[in-house]
Amino acid sequence: MYQAKENRYSEMVYNRCGHSGLLLSAMSLGLWHNFGSAAPYTNMAEMVTTAFDLGITHFDLANNYGPEPGAAEENMGRILRRELAGYRDELIISTKAGYLMWPGPYGDHGSKKYLIASLDQSLRRMGLDYVDIFYHHRPDPDTPMEETAAALDQIVRSGKALYVGVSNYTPEQTKKMAALLRQLGTPLTVHQPRYNMLDRAFFEELEPTLAEEGIGSVCFCPLAQGLLTNRYLSGIPKDSRAASASPFLQENRITPELIEKVRRLQALAENRGQTLAQMATVWDLRNTLTSVILGASRASQIVENVQALSRRDFTPDELREIDSILYGDVSA
Numbered sequence: 001m002y003q004a005k006e007n008r009y010s011e012m013v014y015n016r017c018g019h020s021g022l023l024l025s026a027m028s029l030g031l032w033h034n035f036g037s038a039a040p041y042t043n044m045a046e047m048v049t050t051a052f053d054l055g056i057t058h059f060d061l062a063n064n065y066g067p068e069p070g071a072a073e074e075n076m077g078r079i080l081r082r083e084l085a086g087y088r089d090e091l092i093i094s095t096k097a098g099y100l101m102w103p104g105p106y107g108d109h110g111s112k113k114y115l116i117a118s119l120d121q122s123l124r125r126m127g128l129d130y131v132d133i134f135y136h137h138r139p140d141p142d143t144p145m146e147e148t149a150a151a152l153d154q155i156v157r158s159g160k161a162l163y164v165g166v167s168n169y170t171p172e173q174t175k176k177m178a179a180l181l182r183q184l185g186t187p188l189t190v191h192q193p194r195y196n197m198l199d200r201a202f203f204e205e206l207e208p209t210l211a212e213e214g215i216g217s218v219c220f221c222p223l224a225q226g227l228l229t230n231r232y233l234s235g236i237p238k239d240s241r242a243a244s245a246s247p248f249l250q251e252n253r254i255t256p257e258l259i260e261k262v263r264r265l266q267a268l269a270e271n272r273g274q275t276l277a278q279m280a281t282v283w284d285l286r287n288t289l290t291s292v293i294l295g296a297s298r299a300s301q302i303v304e305n306v307q308a309l310s311r312r313d314f315t316p317d318e319l320r321e322i323d324s325i326l327y328g329d330v331s332a
């Protein structure tokens with residue numbers, strides 16, 4: 001029977017999510033990969049309990065995480081029942097809907113019909129009465145945003161989620177959703193954008209809007225799915241995401257040019273006394289964001305990445321060198 005470490009809150013940093021009362025661990029754990037129907041239970045449970053022992057309170061899911069879609073929520077449900085039964089009030093569980101989940105006209109996008117039915121399914125899969133955060137996973141240009149906002153408001157009022165957020169919305173879409181939700185009396189608490197050294201533009205354009213509106217930011221793919229680690233420096237390991245059946249990271253992303261840059265980033269990280277995964281994680285956190293969502297295939301990666309919190313500062317020279325490695329001499 002799992003017993004959480006007593007000192008689990010001693011090292012982690014907790015940041016306020018926008019202007020809300022919600023504090024999130026600076027690092028969250030995402031269940032997008034490695035929590036599918038074929039994943040071994042012991043490895044999944046070890047990842048989740050290791051994260052919790054390190055002070056990670058926030059676990060990020062979506063209706064479609066698997067494969068098969070729904071499998072990650074089912075597995076999280078098992079872990080919540082078997083390992084974390086006594087800890088629900090110490091956990092922030094997020095889920096989302098917005099991508100294709102079931103056939104027919106009601107299993108995708110942003111209608112009230114889809115969002116409410118999907119959250120009901122997610123709650124059943126996880127065996128929960130409520131989630132802490134429910135996100136609209138992506139903007140839907142064909143559903144009036146008023147309807148999506150009304151669905152999010154209804155979800156909070158019905159007690160099925162405590163907070164609501166959006167993911168992948170542009171600054172303009174975010175402002176509109178924030179205004180609609182404000183009129184309804186439900187704040188837009190959090191946004192979930194992509195952000196890492198290789199892919200920064202989306203969050204950087206969004207950040208002023210989030211600051212102005214008092215919306216928290218929980219950023220995904222801090223390690224660019226593993227590219228910003230030592231994983232691919234000597235080829236493509238059989239047990240890596242790039243070698244797996246996942247369509248989201250294909251081998252052709254791993255070019256000699258990218259690997260040369262990664263090697264130089266790794267040398268810089270070593271000079272700082274860190275691994276590249278650690279440096280890339282805290283590079284995200286040097287910014288004003290609320291939390292980064294780590295992905296992992298084994299518990300040791302989570303341990304390594306959380307240790308990065310002890311070395312979060314960057315000198316201006318280090319930041320310039322990172323930019324110069326990735327984008328050429330930007331200061332010239």
Ligand SMILES: NC(=O)c1ccc[n+]([C@@H]2O[C@H](COP(=O)([O-])OP(=O)(O)OC[C@H]3O[C@@H](n4cnc5c(N)ncnc54)[C@H](OP(=O)(O)O)[C@@H]3O)[C@@H](O)[C@H]2O)c1
Binds near residue numbers: 168192222223
């Ligand atoms: N809202 C959205 O649209 C959206 C989209 C994407 C993701 N997300 C969320 O963000 C979460 C994180 O995404 P992600 O998994 O792509 O995150 P990531 O942190 O960029 O990549 C995680 C992968 O990096 C590798 N890794 C991690 N730590 C390592 C270490 N110390 N040393 C070497 N390799 C290491 C592992 O790859 P291997 O598996 O190869 O070991 C791991 O699976 C997802 O689970 C999901 O919750 C949200």
